[in-house]
Amino acid sequence: MVKAIVGANWGDEGKGKITDLLAEQSDIVIRFQGGANAGHTIINDYGRFALHTLPSGAFYKHVTNIIGNGVALDIRKLTAELTGLVEAGVPAPNLIISERAQLLMPYHVLQDTYEEERLGGHAFGSTKSGIAPFYSDKYAKIGIQVCDLFDEPRLRERLNRAVEIKNILFENMYHKPAIQADELFDELLSLREIIRPYVGDAVTFVHQALKEGKSILLEGQLGAMKDPDLGIVPMTTSSHTLAGFGCVGAAIPPTAVEDVICVSKAYSSCVGSQTEPFVSELLGEAGDELRRRGGDKGEFGATTGRPRRVGWFDTVATRYGCMIQGATQVALTCLDVLSYLDEIQVCTGYEIDGQVTKNFPVPALLERAKPVFTTLPGWKEDIRGITDYDALPANAKAYVDFLEQEIETPITIVSTGPKRHEITLRG
Numbered sequence: 001m002v003k004a005i006v007g008a009n010w011g012d013e014g015k016g017k018i019t020d021l022l023a024e025q026s027d028i029v030i031r032f033q034g035g036a037n038a039g040h041t042i043i044n045d046y047g048r049f050a051l052h053t054l055p056s057g058a059f060y061k062h063v064t065n066i067i068g069n070g071v072a073l074d075i076r077k078l079t080a081e082l083t084g085l086v087e088a089g090v091p092a093p094n095l096i097i098s099e100r101a102q103l104l105m106p107y108h109v110l111q112d113t114y115e116e117e118r119l120g121g122h123a124f125g126s127t128k129s130g131i132a133p134f135y136s137d138k139y140a141k142i143g144i145q146v147c148d149l150f151d152e153p154r155l156r157e158r159l160n161r162a163v164e165i166k167n168i169l170f171e172n173m174y175h176k177p178a179i180q181a182d183e184l185f186d187e188l189l190s191l192r193e194i195i196r197p198y199v200g201d202a203v204t205f206v207h208q209a210l211k212e213g214k215s216i217l218l219e220g221q222l223g224a225m226k227d228p229d230l231g232i233v234p235m236t237t238s239s240h241t242l243a244g245f246g247c248v249g250a251a252i253p254p255t256a257v258e259d260v261i262c263v264s265k266a267y268s269s270c271v272g273s274q275t276e277p278f279v280s281e282l283l284g285e286a287g288d289e290l291r292r293r294g295g296d297k298g299e300f301g302a303t304t305g306r307p308r309r310v311g312w313f314d315t316v317a318t319r320y321g322c323m324i325q326g327a328t329q330v331a332l333t334c335l336d337v338l339s340y341l342d343e344i345q346v347c348t349g350y351e352i353d354g355q356v357t358k359n360f361p362v363p364a365l366l367e368r369a370k371p372v373f374t375t376l377p378g379w380k381e382d383i384r385g386i387t388d389y390d391a392l393p394a395n396a397k398a399y400v401d402f403l404e405q406e407i408e409t410p411i412t413i414v415s416t417g418p419k420r421h422e423i424t425l426r427g
Contacts, residue, residue, distance in 0.1 A: 002216045002252055003259040004243040005331075007223025008321035008407075010270035010278075011241075012299075012308060013263040014333030016040025018413065019056035019219045020420055022261070027214040028064045028206070029057030032249030033239040034221030035072030035104055037129035038271075043419050046090050053078045055219050058085065058093040065093050066202050069100035070239065070249020072134045073146065075191045097195055098202035098251075099147040103188075107166045107179050108133040114174040135238040137162065146199055149192040159185055203251040210256055218246040218257070224321035225270075233363050235276035243325050262327035262409065264318050266335040266399075268311040269299050277366045280311035280347035287311075294337050312373065314347040315406035320360030322409040331413035332400060335392075336385075336422075341378040344399060347371040348406060376402060384417045389424035392416075400426070 003022065007013045020042045023029050031053065039050035044059055053074065057063035067073060078097075086092060108130030115133075116126050126132065137143045142162045148155045163181040170176045209216060224230065226237045239245070243260045246252055267290065270278050282290055290310045291299040299308035322330060338344055349356045349372035352365050356372055379393035386392060392414075404411045414424045 001213075001258050002210075002218065002256045003261060004218040004220065004246050004257055005261045005263060006218075006220035006243045006246075006325050007226075007241065008262040008264040008318050008325065008327070008330065009223045009268060009314070010225045011038055011222035012269050012271060013223055013265050014041075014331075014415060015220065015263045016042045016051060016056050017333065017415065017418065017420065018261065018263050018331045019217065020044065020059065021423060022217055023055075023057035023060055023063055025215065026057060026063060026217040028066060028209055028216045029055040029219055030066040030068050030202075030206070030216065030246075030250040030252075031055045031071050031219050031221070032068040032246045033070040033241065034237065035129055035131050035134065035239075036074050036077040037127040037131045037237070038221050040219075040221075041418070047088050049085070049088070052081060054081050054085075054093065054095070057217065058095075059090060061091055061094070063094065064205075065095050066206070066250070067095070067097045067101055068202065068250040069098040069102075070245065071098075071101050072104040072131055072239070073097065073101045074104040074129070075195055079191075079194055095198045096200045096202050096205060097146060097198045099145070099199050100203065100251075101146050102134070102138055102143040103146065103149075104130050104134045105144065105162070106184065106187075107163070107170075108137070110176070110179075111166065111169070114170070114176060118174065132238040146195070149188060149195075150199075152189075155188065156185055159188070206251055210253075216252070216256075218243070218250055218252065220246065224324055225317060227324070230324050232277060232366060260326045260328050261331055261413075262322045262325050262329070263331045263333060264313075264321070264407075265333050266313060266338055266403075267294070268314050268317075269294065269308040270311075271306055271308050274309070277363070277369065278309055278311060279317070279350060279366070279369050279371050280314040281309055282311045289340075290337070293340065294334065312345045312347050312371075313403060314371075315403065316347060316350055316358055316360050318403075319358070319407045319409075322407055327409045329412040330404075330407065330409050331415065332403065332411050333415040335396060335400070335414055336383050336416045338399075339379060339381060339383055339396075342380065344376050344378050345373040346376060346402065346406070348374045374402075385419075385422050386416045387421065387424055389414060389426045392424065
């Protein structure tokens, strides 16, 4: 059976915890897209971790973790991540790196940084991790696959071609120093030896696992609003954040995916440029308070440390996110964070040019949208760590009921804290 765990919103929904929880019941966990530009925070008996490339099954000995062909692989960051786990006392994970994955190169990071500098006040709020240039090169057919590292004549030919193009861009557009292909080639050969033990034919491995009836979990990065086709263009990432792309990025046949678990916070949060439309945003002291109380250590990016923008739960965006993800169920995280509020607002519609809609609009119209709120009573009771859904206060359960009705998708998991088993199951 194949399950996918993806984000319903802007990312930062708490997918790492849910993946970690469900990995316990899985044989294989696959990261299928994105790179080290976002992190999944996991808190377990070993400590607190922010995984950026490794799949969230890395803490289970019985799980085979796969970095799929759809991932932007930064070998340096992956190595640092593996080292960090071992130093924290975590057993080395079972890991396969798809030989068809492509390499995120140092010149991708440079290009990302130079372009954000060039854009100035119109920058996209990139993490400067090289993600956009990586995927641009992949689809321009000048990317370098992991398997190329083991064919030195092919590697040099592909590297020389890419560097030639980059140097024209760097020297003439950005007025920056040229890249030295020979130095980069030698570095790649060194990196090859670091990952050699992990590289394998992930495609054949996965399809054999399907024949054997293994349980497979697909782990997505970011959320539906960041998809470059169906998200808030152009304030998106550069890989597809939808469960459907798991079929490509993890080499899984579409007919194999049986369950899509969409993760959403009990409020909204977003990392990115302040110019990105964020309809339900909560500003001022009230926003600062929610940001301070949010997550497990406040609402700050797991990769960048940047303060996240926060807001009330947005049913318009979440319904849309669940729809395009093909969600079969929703995991609602961080319900405990809202326990301090007397009243809780929920964005249940957008007013655009005097008309109220519950349908998520295209980006040009989204920029003009104003929130329409429904106010619900709070529960003013600490619920952190409760594992029995029926033990939650009546108003907390009423809040979940209301959200479920609005997003038109069953909410089956409700998280009451950041730790692995601070979870309630809702019938």
